[in-house]
Amino acid sequence: MCYKRGESVMKKIWVFAEYANCTLDRVTLELLTKARELAKSFKGETQVSAVLLGSNIRNVCKTLCDYGAKKVYVAESDKLGLYNPILYSKIITKLAKEKKPDIFLFGATSIGSELGPTVAADLKTGMAAHCVDMKINENEQLVSDVPSFGGKIIGEIICPDFLPQMASVKPGIFMQKELEKLSDPEIVSIDLSGINFDDVPLKAIGIEKREAKCVPVDKAEIVFCGGYGIGNRENWEKLERLASLFGGAVACTRPVVDEGWGYEEQMIGTSGKSIRPKAYVGFGISGATHHICGMKDSGLIISVNKDKKSPMFEVSDVEIVEDLNDVLEELITKLS
Numbered sequence: 001m002c003y004k005r006g007e008s009v010m011k012k013i014w015v016f017a018e019y020a021n022c023t024l025d026r027v028t029l030e031l032l033t034k035a036r037e038l039a040k041s042f043k044g045e046t047q048v049s050a051v052l053l054g055s056n057i058r059n060v061c062k063t064l065c066d067y068g069a070k071k072v073y074v075a076e077s078d079k080l081g082l083y084n085p086i087l088y089s090k091i092i093t094k095l096a097k098e099k100k101p102d103i104f105l106f107g108a109t110s111i112g113s114e115l116g117p118t119v120a121a122d123l124k125t126g127m128a129a130h131c132v133d134m135k136i137n138e139n140e141q142l143v144s145d146v147p148s149f150g151g152k153i154i155g156e157i158i159c160p161d162f163l164p165q166m167a168s169v170k171p172g173i174f175m176q177k178e179l180e181k182l183s184d185p186e187i188v189s190i191d192l193s194g195i196n197f198d199d200v201p202l203k204a205i206g207i208e209k210r211e212a213k214c215v216p217v218d219k220a221e222i223v224f225c226g227g228y229g230i231g232n233r234e235n236w237e238k239l240e241r242l243a244s245l246f247g248g249a250v251a252c253t254r255p256v257v258d259e260g261w262g263y264e265e266q267m268i269g270t271s272g273k274s275i276r277p278k279a280y281v282g283f284g285i286s287g288a289t290h291h292i293c294g295m296k297d298s299g300l301i302i303s304v305n306k307d308k309k310s311p312m313f314e315v316s317d318v319e320i321v322e323d324l325n326d327v328l329e330e331l332i333t334k335l336s
Helices: 026-039 057-064 087-100 112-123 232-247 256-261 311-315 324-335
Strands: 011-017 047-052 071-076 101-105 127-131 133-136 142-148 153-157 165-169 186-189 222-226 249-252 279-283 300-304 319-321
Touching: 011 087, 011 112, 011 142, 026 047, 026 057, 026 101, 026 133, 026 165, 047 057, 047 087, 057 071, 057 087, 071 087, 087 112, 101 112, 112 127, 112 165, 112 232, 127 142, 222 232, 232 249, 232 324, 249 256, 279 324
Parallel strands: 011 047, 011 101, 047 071, 071 186, 101 165, 127 165, 222 249, 222 279, 279 300, 300 319
Antiparallel strands: 133 142, 142 153
């Protein structure tokens, strides 16, 4: 059951607040900041709200408010402590049908990429996935910019007929900024009386944590990124050694993952992560658009490539036209 335009007077922008392992995902705060910006584009009154599910979660409501949520819808239960896509989607879909938001935003995380489309399907509306920007057009419709063909073109996605307009955004695409004038949020408890917690074929039984071998690429202040030009595993290991000497993270492009040198969680670009480190150092990277989309907002961009015509140099602050193996060897020798 979807609903059409014109059924709501006050515009409502919702953000799914992703809370797991006692941590509020940063993409939630980024989306709330963006939601405040979108709200200014509407002519009439607009309210930004967050939707929060879990157990022992009310302590994060103030943080959500500090980043722009005027209202926080809370579903709190011990049975919601571990993420369950079936339960979460049932609760959120029921709430959306009752409250009728105009826009509903999700983080393009492992949870959001599953939950968002499920809710969209239940509400019989569309969803633009992995957006790189969003705006409100003259018809007060959400316009979502989505990269395609490896980031070579950006398509504008609009859902003109049904609400809510839904979109997902990867962490790191938008900035996060607290409100200058802080206040206490309006907390609304979600009615769970119609939810059968036992009639669920999929049950979460626990979480197994994996210790990271190095600093996560989206949290490091300095990132060393290797492309296909790195050449072989031996050079890749040198890059890892250099990153460890600086206390930085190691990132890569898609071809490096395909070769088996790097991992999916290290990949930067439209199909990987978006980062904003203080310094980004690229070795053997061609400069494909889909990679640049994920690192263009880095503070300082240094590129090493023996091809002086490399497109990567067009977005670099410092260009080093040298054989990357020589540069790696010299840096490691001097720092060891």
